[in-house]
Amino acid sequence: MRQEMEIEFKNLLIETEYQRLMERYNTSGSSVWQANDYFDTPTFELRSHGAALRIREKKSGLVLTLKEPKDDGLLETHVTLSETEAEDLFQYGLIHSNAMKQQLEKFNLTTSLEHLGRLETERFEKQLDTGLLVLDKSRYLGVTDYELEFEVTDYTTGKQAFHELLESNGIPTRETKNKIVRFMDLKALTR
Template sequence: MSQEIEIEFKNLLTVQEYNQLAGDLFSQAETIEQTNYYFETPSFDLKENGSALRIRKKNGTYTLTLKEPHPDGLLETHDKLTEKEFLSWTAGTPSEAPNVIAQLKKMSMDVAALEYLGSMVTFRKEIPYQNTLLVLDKSIYLDTEDAELELEATSKNHGEKIFNSLLENYQIPLRDTPPKIARFFNQKRSL
């Protein structure tokens, strides 16, 4: 099965903080455009389970990802989709995705109840940084734009130390930063 544990730290940024980090650390990094397409049931069953479901389009490929709580971070389960399968999912008829659907069934989730609720476009820059991956994102969704810094690590302790040190060096306050999907749904509810 295609699964991994994601250990990441994230912090929302002001425009000024984003621009400073972009200039200081990411000036040589390529910008990658990706789009997340979000799914949920009408009664928010995924959210109730602390989970999230999305399809990410990146470099012409489509990956369906289910994120679930895990003691060390998030358990991510993936399936690659064809464009036809992607279109089927966004049209409300989920196609075969064996890894994700098996996990959803373990959660007693009704796959047929899943609905496509919208998308978020992210312009991402990535660099290796002190044995971690540092990511600078600018996201656009539902007439909103925000920016965040993410750090992905293989160890929670190492990642937290590097992330906090970086924020301190740039005098960026640690902010409560919900995941992208939560920010998307919060904005959707406010419209």
């Protein structure tokens, strides 16, 4: 198990803004595919605490991540999964990692976890002097959206650099929820 604090700023984009940023920053022309499978109880008990649980699949393997609010960011707890462990979570809501079980105990879940669906992302990353620029094109529950993420190590200077990045590219600031929250909000509407 490993933990990290994530400080990032987000802004939804329209497709033309996304294309313009890709042309400006994606000089390599390469992106990375990843898929997130989301889990919660049938009554969204994790969501009610502002927390989220996902399995992220990349070419390098499977990682189970719990995200929970903390200070100015999110505390992320990561556990590497085998295919069998992932299948047990998909099929039965079972988590084998004692460390992850311990992290989840604080939420006092009253029912078992279930798989709610998948979000697939085509991701491009570029390290800038002021932070990591991430451009995502995501598909989930019949929706395609575009997002700019800006990952930083300091909240105050990062926020300023993020707003300067938006301004210099003529992009209005839009209140943007995390992908998992956007997914869960849409999933809750379709239940």
